[in-house]
Amino acid sequence: MYKPCNNHREEIFSKVCSKTLDFIGFKETLKRLGVFWERAPALEVALQLLIGASLAWQLSLVALGFGVFILLPSRGSSLRLMRGAGAIAVGYILMQSHLPPLLQGPLQGKAKACILEKKEGSFFGRTFLCYKLQLKQFVASGRCYKNIFCTLRVKPKEAFLADHDVEITEATLTCTSPRHYQLKLTKASQVEPIEHSFSWAEKRYRWKQGVIRHLSEYIQDKKVLKLLSALSVGYLDHKTLGYEFARLGLQHLLTISGFHFALLTFFFASFLKPFFSKKIKILIL
Structure with a gap:
């Protein structure tokens, strides 16, 4: 009876693997990924640095899996593989040098x-x-x-x-x-x-307190004042509102809006003040 040799078995196994990868679109994905990274090399390096930083933090397994997928050479380029590994190493070293130490006990x-x-x-x-x-x-x-x-x-x-x-x-x-x-x-x-x-922390604190005092002159309801103050200055010191923000997934609004929103409003209001009355200026803003 004919028994296939080891080389023949390996050839059959490689063909099966190749067809399986083609079936799930893995090779096509790698090819498209390679073209994308060639058109956006800066983004590739930035992601590799981020992966290295994550490896130094607590997302090691997730970052490692994602990093291996990105570093797979789409066109057999060992130079690209070495460059990616180097960028990940740099990100890891930089994050390790800035991580706070782990202290035990007071x-x-x-x-x-x-x-x-x-x-x-x-x-x-x-x-x-x-x-x-x-x-x-x-x-x-x-x-x-x-x-x-x-x-x-x-x-x-x-x-x-x-x-x-x-x-x-x-x-x-x-x-x-x-x-x-x-x-x-x-x-x-x-x-x-x-x-x-x-x-600059003291000046930022006083500017934010000035914004809160200005809002308190027009808003009497304490909860509404807390909410608008939080959207203006970027932090929320009311525990109930803070819990509701976190529960609804709206905590990011404080970061996106925050003090920058108040500064932009102030600059636009100062620009419009010589040309429009107070009511029209409020409607425009």
């Missing part, structure tokens, strides 16, 4: 921080000021940690200006979730501005 020490944002908030009926910080250095137990993003909540009477980088002593850094941290002040904590530094 740490007490001193920090040098850059203030990214200052805003008001409420928690269990109490008003507080929330600072978003980037800790350039946090020294605790003889070790120095860098590039830690965290939040700091203080009472209004303990608030400080956000127009400079600050140095904070005797502060406690706690982990709320992986790579998410909260900085807490103690009674012995001191916050001192760092000379020859500058931050």
